[in-house]
Amino acid sequence: MDKEAFFHKLVTFTTAVHEVTFDLTKDVRPEGITPVQYSILEYIAVSQPVTLSQISDCKNISMPNTSRELKKLTEKNLCEKLDVAEDRRKQMIRLSDAGQAMMNKAFEQIGERFLDRIKDSSTEELEEINRALDVLQSKVFNSGK
Amino acid sequence: MDKEAFFHKLVTFTTAVHEVTFDLTKDVRPEGITPVQYSILEYIAVSQPVTLSQISDCKNISMPNTSRELKKLTEKNLCEKLDVAEDRRKQMIRLSDAGQAMMNKAFEQIGERFLDRIKDSSTEELEEINRALDVLQSKVFNSGK
DNA sequence: CTCTTTAATTATCATTTGATAACAAAATCG
DNA sequence: CGATTTTGTTATCAAATGATAATTAAAGAG
Numbered sequence: 466m467d468k469e470a471f472f473h474k475l476v477t478f479t480t481a482v483h484e485v486t487f488d489l490t491k492d493v494r495p496e497g498i499t500p501v502q503y504s505i506l507e508y509i510a511v512s513q514p515v516t517l518s519q520i521s522d523c524k525n526i527s528m529p530n531t532s533r534e535l536k537k538l539t540e541k542n543l544c545e546k547l548d549v550a551e552d553r554r555k556q557m558i559r560l561s562d563a564g565q566a567m568m569n570k571a572f573e574q575i576g577e578r579f580l581d582r583i584k585d586s587s588t589e590e591l592e593e594i595n596r597a598l599d600v601l602q603s604k605v606f607n608s609g610k
Numbered sequence: 611m612d613k614e615a616f617f618h619k620l621v622t623f624t625t626a627v628h629e630v631t632f633d634l635t636k637d638v639r640p641e642g643i644t645p646v647q648y649s650i651l652e653y654i655a656v657s658q659p660v661t662l663s664q665i666s667d668c669k670n671i672s673m674p675n676t677s678r679e680l681k682k683l684t685e686k687n688l689c690e691k692l693d694v695a696e697d698r699r700k701q702m703i704r705l706s707d708a709g710q711a712m713m714n715k716a717f718e719q720i721g722e723r724f725l726d727r728i729k730d731s732s733t734e735e736l737e738e739i740n741r742a743l744d745v746l747q748s749k750v751f752n753s754g755k
Numbered sequence: 756c757t758c759t760t761t762a763a764t765t766a767t768c769a770t771t772t773g774a775t776a777a778c779a780a781a782a783t784c785g
Numbered sequence: 786c787g788a789t790t791t792t793g794t795t796a797t798c799a800a801a802t803g804a805t806a807a808t809t810a811a812a813g814a815g
Binding site: 517518529531536552555 | 761762763764765766
């Protein structure tokens with residue numbers, strides 16, 4: 466297969482992934498939470514506890530802006546800042562109970578939509594999908610590269 | 611495999627796809643083009659010719675805002691509006707020569723980075739990746755669903 | 756102990772984006 | 786034909802985001 470076509474295939478694929486994730490996550494964002502704030506919460510939910518710098522790096526948001534958004538989120542009681550004993554400059558961020566509940570609910574909705582999306586797949590097909598995810602994750606979409 | 615773990619795997623995967631596409635496309639956006647404008651140009655490049663409504667639908671941008679951004683893009687001579695004979699309300703949008711050249715250059719850069727990313731894969735692995743893309747595209751990330 | 760680096764904050768500003776209302780022109784429907 | 790729907794435009798406003806400079810405090814290096 467020639468590289469041109471391969472590249473085109475990848476573009477089409479990533480576009481589809483973006484569209485589908487948009488569909489899956491559409492409307493799950495609670496009122497009063499901006500898109501950027503939601504994406505930060507999602508990141509915290511998956512990787513907690515995290516530092517401010519980690520959020521800034523991984524989500525490509527400048528430190529001042531990360532700090533600002535995080536301040537708003539803590540003011541809304543959705544996450545908590547914990548001091549780090551070994552390094553008193555750092556702060557570990559994690560979801561508060563309210564924040565955790567909120568994200569659980571969001572993930573639940575997304576999960577339902579996802580299951581609905583693959584509900585017609587047989588067990589073998591699911592295994593196939595599973596293997597395909599492994600392949601792509603390890604050989605193409607390995608972000609540590 | 612239980613659904614919980616499967617879902618988590620999907621979340622991890624889509625996150626990785628987002629991160630990698632961010633890396634691949636980072637810095638290719640020409641000066642003076644906003645992120646939204648670039649994403650519109652990308653869509654036009656792949657699907658041209660398209661109508662304003664198609665852009666609005668596919669990119670989830672309201673018609674007034676699509677119209678506004680497209681106006682800016684035509685003013686920059688990056689795309690052209692063509693009247694449609696059969697329906698004089700409609701306009702087909704396509705890239706101008708300058709716009710096409712710009713996007714070719716951007717895609718070239720992205721392509722290079724992509725090839726670099728898979729350069730260590732053997733022919734069999736590429737075939738494997740290719741099949742994996744097909745599987746996921748058809749069974750999970752089929753946006754027409 | 757000083758100098759430098761890292762982590763985070765605050766303040767401020769410009770730009771981008773999203774949302775809404777009001778409009779016009781062409782197509783379609785009954 | 787008249788009413789309605791579709792397609793696109795213009796204007797305007799508010800909110801979200803991005804970018805920068807200046808500052809604090811702690812850690813680490815020499």
